[in-house]
Amino acid sequence: MSRAVSRVREGSGVPLPLLAPAALGVAFLVLPVIGLLVRAPWSSLGSQLTAPGVGQALRLSLVSATIATLLSLLLGVPLAWVLARSRIRGRAVLRALVTVPLVLPPVVGGVALFLVLGRQGIVGSWLDDAFGITIPFTTTAVVIAETFVAMPFLVISVEGALRAADARFEDVAATLGAGRWTTFRRVTLPLVAPGVAAGAVLCWARALGEFGATITFAGNFPGTTQTMPIAVYLALQRDPEAAIVLSLVLLAVSLATLLLLRDRWLGRSGAPL
Amino acid sequence: MSARAWAVGSVVALLLAGCGEATGGDGDRSDGMSGTLTVFAAASLTDAFTDLGDRLVDDHPDLDVQFNFAGSAGLATQIAQGAPADVFASANDTQMAVVTEAGLAASDPVVFTANVLEIAVPAGNPAGISGLADFAREDLTLAVCAPDVPCGEAAEQVFEAAGITAVPDTLEEDVRAALTKVELGEVDAALVYASDVRSAGDAVEDIGFPEAEEAVNEYPICVLAAAPNAEAAQAFVDLVLSDEGQQVLADAGFTVP
Numbered sequence: 001m002s003r004a005v006s007r008v009r010e011g012s013g014v015p016l017p018l019l020a021p022a023a024l025g026v027a028f029l030v031l032p033v034i035g036l037l038v039r040a041p042w043s044s045l046g047s048q049l050t051a052p053g054v055g056q057a058l059r060l061s062l063v064s065a066t067i068a069t070l071l072s073l074l075l076g077v078p079l080a081w082v083l084a085r086s087r088i089r090g091r092a093v094l095r096a097l098v099t100v101p102l103v104l105p106p107v108v109g110g111v112a113l114f115l116v117l118g119r120q121g122i123v124g125s126w127l128d129d130a131f132g133i134t135i136p137f138t139t140t141a142v143v144i145a146e147t148f149v150a151m152p153f154l155v156i157s158v159e160g161a162l163r164a165a166d167a168r169f170e171d172v173a174a175t176l177g178a179g180r181w182t183t184f185r186r187v188t189l190p191l192v193a194p195g196v197a198a199g200a201v202l203c204w205a206r207a208l209g210e211f212g213a214t215i216t217f218a219g220n221f222p223g224t225t226q227t228m229p230i231a232v233y234l235a236l237q238r239d240p241e242a243a244i245v246l247s248l249v250l251l252a253v254s255l256a257t258l259l260l261l262r263d264r265w266l267g268r269s270g271a272p273l
Numbered sequence: 274m275s276a277r278a279w280a281v282g283s284v285v286a287l288l289l290a291g292c293g294e295a296t297g298g299d300g301d302r303s304d305g306m307s308g309t310l311t312v313f314a315a316a317s318l319t320d321a322f323t324d325l326g327d328r329l330v331d332d333h334p335d336l337d338v339q340f341n342f343a344g345s346a347g348l349a350t351q352i353a354q355g356a357p358a359d360v361f362a363s364a365n366d367t368q369m370a371v372v373t374e375a376g377l378a379a380s381d382p383v384v385f386t387a388n389v390l391e392i393a394v395p396a397g398n399p400a401g402i403s404g405l406a407d408f409a410r411e412d413l414t415l416a417v418c419a420p421d422v423p424c425g426e427a428a429e430q431v432f433e434a435a436g437i438t439a440v441p442d443t444l445e446e447d448v449r450a451a452l453t454k455v456e457l458g459e460v461d462a463a464l465v466y467a468s469d470v471r472s473a474g475d476a477v478e479d480i481g482f483p484e485a486e487e488a489v490n491e492y493p494i495c496v497l498a499a500a501p502n503a504e505a506a507q508a509f510v511d512l513v514l515s516d517e518g519q520q521v522l523a524d525a526g527f528t529v530p
Contacts, residue, residue, distance in 0.1 A: 111453070119414070120458040136459050137414065137442040215450070219443025220419060226444075233446060237346045238421040 033251065040248055041241040048245040053222050053231065058249060061228040064139065065207035068146035072154045072203045077196060080158035081184065085167075095159075102152045109148055110216025117144065117217075141218035142225050146207035153206050154199035161195020162188070201261055208254055307335035310505040311357060313348045314340060315364035315492065316449060317388060320472050321525040322362070325512055328521075329505075336505055344422065344447055345369075352377055352497065359506035362494040362513075364388070365423045369493040379500060382493035385513050386522045387530040388466040389489055390427055392480040393455045393473070400461035405431065405482045407462060408439040416451045416463040419444035424451075427488035428464045434487035452477065466490070471526030491530050 014022065041048065048054075082088065083095050101109055117124040117135045127133045135141050169191060173183040189196070211229040218225040220234070228250045235243040310329075314322050319342045326338040341348065341358070345368035352358055352372050361378075362385070363369040369382050394402050400413055408415055417439060418425035425444065432439050442460070445451035451463040456476045470479040494513060496506040512518050519529065 111457070114457050114459055118457060118459045134414070215446055216453075219416070219454075220446060221441070221443050230446075234419050234421040236350075237344065237419075237446075240350070 036244055036247055036251070040244050044241070045245060048242055049249065051242070053226070054246065054249065056223050057226050057228050057231040057246075058253065060139070060142070060223070060226065061208055061250070062253070064142045064146055064227060065150075065204050065210075067143050068150055068207040069154075069200055069204040071143065071147045072151040072207075073196070073200055076151045076154040076199070076203070077158055077189075080155045080162060080199075081188070083155070084159045084162035098155060099152045101149050102156075106149055106210065106212025106214075107216050110145060110213040113141075113145060113148060113213065113217040117141075136217060137219045137221065137225060139218075139224050142214055142227060145213040145217045146210045149210050149213050150203040150207040154196075154203040157199030157202055158192060158196050161192040161199075164195075165191045197261075201258060205254060205258065208250070306333040306505050306508060308502050308505070309337045309339055310359050310502050310509060311339045311341065312360040312362070312509060313352060313356070313358040314342055314360075314362040315345045315348070316342045316447065317364055317466055317468050318342065318362055318492070321468070321522050321527065322513075324521050324525075325509070325518055328517070329509055329512055333505070333508075338505075338509075346371075346422070355499075357499070357501055358497055359500040359502050360494065360509055361497055362492060364492055365426075365490060366493060367423070369495070372497070373495070377498050379496040379498045379503065379506075382495040383510070383514065384491045384530045385494045385510075386492045386519070386527040387489050388468050388492065388527055389485040390424070390431055390464050390482075391467045391470050391485065392482060393452060393463045393465045393470045393477050394461065394480060395455055395458045396476055396478055398478055398480075399458075402462045402480060404480070405435050405437055405484055408432070408441070408464070409437050411440055413461040414459070415439070415441045416443050416445050416454050416460045417441045418448060418451060418464070419446060422447055423490060424448045424464070424466060427490055430488035431464075431482075431484045435484040466526075467528070468526035489528070489530075492527075 079098060083091060083098075088094075104112070114121060114124075114136065116122050117127075119125060119128055119134050119136065124135060127135070135144065165188070169187050170183050173187045174180075178186065209229055210227070211233060214225070214227060215230050215233070220226050220230050228246060232243050232246045232250070235246055312322065312326070319340075322340060322342075326340060330336055330338055341351075341356075343351075345363040345365060348361065349363065349368040349371040352361055353375050361369070361372055363372075363382075369378075372378055373382060392402060392405070392407075394400070400407075402413075407413065408417070417428045420426060420429055424447070428439075443454070445454070445463070448465045448469045451460075451465050452469050452473050454460045455463045455465075456473055467479065467481075470477055494510055496503060496510055500506045513522075523529070
């Protein structure tokens with residue numbers, strides 16, 4: 001440990017073969033954002049920001065992404081535990097299946113959601129007949145589309161954290177008489193908390209940026225289903241400057257949220273973010 | 274040290290290789306009609322232009338015709354950003370103007386076809402839609418295009434002309450997205466272009482309405498100033514404007530401007 005510290009003092013502490021690609025990586029990821037900042041119409045920023053619908057779309061985006069993240073936590077953490085700890089058969093297949101939304105083009109995901117939850121869908125037609133509930137083109141549909149696309153990010157993160165966590169703590173808890181549920185609650189969950197937090201942040205960010213599945217399954221209507229990414233896309237058809245402004249708003253809000261959460265949740269634990 | 278230099282060098286080499294690949298590969302276009310012809314066209318032209326492209330290749334086997342079908346606004350942006358295209362066919366004047374005002378057109382655009390709105394309903398018309406007035410019914414699930422895109426502008430014009438206050442459930446980002454929802458039976462009706470209804474086949478039925486004449490969408494086409502293959506570009510535009518081309522467009526549901 002002390003040797004590592006003394007090496008850091010010599011310079012940045014980054015081995016040169018890592019430095020060049022890392023710097024390229026930073027440039028690659030950051031330059032497009034700088035491009036947005038440079039091209040932003042700063043003089044008309046005020047009027048663009050107060051344009052009707054901007055606040056509405058932003059609020060809908062934040063609310064739906066947050067609900068989608070809570071849903072993902074509720075379903076995804078138990079699922080990650082099953083994938084990492086259980087001994088059920090076909091786990092590998094199960095893992096591949098639940099990560100399909102990661103590789104599925106989101107628009108296809110939206111069509112798939114129609115086929116299950118749409119008016120004519122397998123479950124949706126039953127919901128419609130039995131309860132008169134139709135999901136497409138509602139805010140519920142936005143949350144469902146975002147959860148579908150974003151939850152795998154949380155599952156993968158939490159599963160990774162569970163695999164990296166020392167299972168001997170759980171064994172000790174068990175030998176001390178703790179039941180499985182108590183062990184999960186009191187030992188496992190605190191152990192992987194940084195992983196869960198990182199997964200939740202990833203999930204939230206993905207849900208916030210979700211476009212394809214949302215516009216397909218939920219459509220686009222101001223106030224009920226028009227999220228920021230959809231507002232940005234449509235603004236781009238008409239007025240690229242307005243699209244840049246909307247993108248910057250989304251960018252600023254998501255960055256601020258991530259920075260705040262990083263401080264509060266992750267502290268100095270340095271969990272992957 | 275040598276390992277470091279190697280690592281940096283290989284990254285640079287990879288980047289350079291990537292760049293070379295992106296700009297090269299144009300093929301030979303020194304003699305007559307050969308090489309690659311790149312046509313940027315509005316998404317609604319997909320079926321008709323693919324057919325016309327095949328016909329051009331039948332006459333000129335050395336020619337390779339590549340299409341980029343997308344929303345006109347996106348295409349105009351790509352052309353303005355320097356995309357290597359030979360021909361641009363837009364679904365409206367607005368987006369063609371983006372290209373001509375930037376001085377990127379080789380000549381004045383020519384209107385080559387037109388499109389009118391139709392009501393698209395799922396096969397069998399389960400909701401019993403009969404005309405434009407049904408778009409004011411709250412009990413139906415309805416889709417129209419967003420006012421930001423051409424088909425949405427046209428929709429606003431026909432509703433205004435007919436004095437109807439429409440109550441859509443979703444403002445779709447383009448015609449195809451609206452049509453997909455009709456095909457899946459998720460909306461009772463959508464307002465789309467006649468050519469799109471034709472391309473959807475049996476899953477969708479069309480209902481015409483007289484107010485459609487209030488919003489005829491004219492399609493301009495032009496050869497681009499920076500066309501890498503200007504000769505083939507002109508040949509394609511000539512084919513589109515010929516009797517043969519006009520017939521293909523009419524079969525695809527377009528109307529004569």
